[in-house]
Amino acid sequence: MSAGRSTSGPSTQAATPLARSRRHVDSSSLASRPGHRSLLGAASLSLALAAGTAGPQELRPRAPPPSWGPEVDAYRYLVGNQSKDAGAWTAAAASVRAWTTARDPHSPVYHFRNVEGWLNDPNGLTWDAANGLYHRFYQSRVVGGAFDGRTAWGNSVSPDLVRWKDLPIAMYPDSAWDSEGVFSGNCVVDDADGVPSCVYTGFVGSHATSEGVCARSEDKSWVNWTKADCMDSSRKPNPASAVNSVEEARIMAAAVGAGRRGLLNDQVRERVK
Secondary structure, three states, X not given: OOOOOOOOOHHHOOOOHHHHXXXXXXXXXXXXXXXXXXXXXXXXXXXXXXXXXXXXXXHOOOOOOOOOOHHHHHHHHHHHOOOOOHHHHHHHHHHHHHHHHHHOOOOOOOOOOOOOOOEEEEEEEEEEOOOOEEEEEEEEEOOOOOOOOOEEEEEEEEOOOOOOEEEEEEEOOOOOOOOOXXXXXXXXXXXXXXXXXXXXXXXXXXXXXXXXXXXXXXOOOOOOOEEEEEEOHHHOOOOOOOOOHHHHHHHHHHHHHOOOOHHHHHHHHHHHO
């Protein structure tokens, strides 16, 4: 044995502040709560790093989490492939929602939420008289695929504003005018031909270069959309703004003031065609 080292076992050794901290954390009631395990692990590693005692095993990256399950995998496959199969999308999204509700006691049931991931403001709430449905788009952060982490427009429909069904993502950030994100906008149904028509802000990497994008669902499916650049950055009254909301509002106001939504659609139709 080396001189000065106790031979009576670890129980008689004086506890270091680090050891006391670890024992206190490990013996707390939080350790038995699944939601706090990662926090406790991070706290222990932080203490070890501060004390210079963290070994290679503690610094090694953790193993990836287990699969989220076939429901999530199936949904992410549709997202990654930009599927426009409305039936498959509705079924897959419903499975993910049920999967989440069954596992997360805090998951909203009545309040609308994204199928997966980050959710931002609703856009283009529109009454589709031909089919008796309300359409609601919303900013949705894509999970997986080529557009992972970028904002798209999620798509949902309801007969009564209470029961909602998911449709395929309407607008992916897949053009030169919205390559970094599909931001806020609005929609109407064209009075002249019944075609759903939308105007939104396309983000392309900086506030100074955001674009106004027009989109029309020519087949009236609310699933397939044709885009066109309809408001370039020079038309923004405030170059520092990330959005073209003032210009969008001006066009909308002009249409409402004229008592004819077709005024907006004339401009959208002209730019898309």
